[in-house]
Amino acid sequence: MLIEQIVIYGIVFLFIILVVWYYMRQLRQESQIVESKIEQAKEDGIHEPISLHPFIDLGTCIKSGACITACPEKDILGIIDGRATLIQASNCVGHGACFHACPVEAISLVIGTEKRGVDLPHVNENYESNIPGIFIAGELGGMGLIKNSVEQGQAAIENILKTGYKKDDSSLDIIIVGAGPAGISASLTAKKHGMTFLTLEQDTLGGTVFTFPRSKIVMTAPMHLELHGKVKLYDTSKQELLELWQEVLQKNNITIKENTKVEDIIFDNKIFKVKTNKGEEYKAKHVLLAIGRRGSPRKLGIPGEMTTKVAYRLIEPELVDNKKVVVVGGGDSAVEAALSLMDNNEVVLSYRKDKFSRIKPKNREKLMAAIDAKKLQPILNSNLTKIEDQQVHIKTETEEKMLDNDLVYIFAGGELPTQFLTKAGVKITKRFGYTMKTYK
Secondary structure (H helix, E strand, O other), X not given: OHHHHHHHHHHHHHHHHHHHHHHHHHHHHHHXXXXXXXXXXXXXXXXXXXXXXXXXXXXXXXXXXHHHHHOOOOOOEEEEOOEEEEOOHHHOOOOOHHHXXXXXXXXXXXXXXXXXXXXXXXXXXXXXXXXXXXXXXXXXXXXXXXXXXXXXXXXXXXXXXHHOOOOOOOOEEEEEEOOOHHHHHHHHHHHHOOOOEEEEOOOOOOHHHHHOOOOOEOOOOOEEEOOOEEEOOOOOEHHHXXXXXXXXXHHOOOOEEOOOOEEEEEEEOOEEEEEEOOOOEEEEEEEEEOOOOOOEEOOOOOOOOOOOOEEOOOOOHHHOOOOEEEEEOOEHHHHHHHHHHOOOOEEEEEOOOOOOOEOOHHHHHHHHHHHHOOOOEEEOOOEEEEEOOOEEXXXXXXXXXXXXXOEEEEOOOEEOOHHHHHXXXXXXXXXXXXXXXXXX
């Protein structure tokens, strides 16, 4: 009997050893795959984060893998030796699905790294800047994803209501600057709570979203809109989202004052005076800045750039037909513009670097397929040097040549509206690995 028990225990022990060995072997093989992906990401220049991205607390991580399963992008996160790690961090779009999925809150969303800082305005936990009464929400504060911007716009208004203020007819309760996701959400929340407000937009409804190509997918998670409810649009286009916003605003009798750029914000006798490019002046007790980080498009600074054939955004690519087009840039906006134009036009994509290292995986796949099919022509390590009526001058490492050309689209990024913010008194600081406030 004793011998039989020893044999049984021995078999069980060997089985456990075998299971552990197999598990460790699988773990090591998976880790080696992830390590090779990291090395490839480093070679491709997409390992370092360039915007909002997850930071993993390895001391808290329980190796559940929930973050990887939840991420709608590919190979942003992986597991090495049982712990989560970043792989293609440059491709992260900051939607926060990993943050929401982690069962032990081991993930936070940060902007900037230890080596690369990002200029951000001062904002406290209530979304109020260093100037009492001026609040900031959305992309300007570093949180560019639509769902997060919507949440911040709502939270900023609710925080203003919590502080309490005296209502009177001498001024509005709040002026909302910007009609993007944060501004629209703030407008709906202000309407819900009976605030007197005015929403100003320098372009048109949607803000930065309006400038996306029509086919661009702009949402990856559901969101809640005040006075409307839950919005379940996952793979949706810019046009669908804009139509939803227009419907909700019209239903609630909210009018956005479009094509009205705020040029100055002055604090005078406990009231903010907001001056616009149309010579108008509005008074309010609070101001919410829900503008984008790209106050103005970055220029190339070359001869001919101010001609009418040059544009810095592409709104309706289907209206561009049978043209010789040069698209400048290597980010998602440039690539998406080139892809949307290539079927009906002759498209050249000029990029100053040697590879497209800052684009999302889906865009990379589409771009490589288009190049292989010769549907567009990439010119890497190149810079435009001059723009003429019917030609452009483009310089590479080996030569400078002229190309026949009808239109030029420049996507060289945008510049933080530093002068505007500084003039209003808002402080801007370069942040390194700054943790953003998010909601579970």
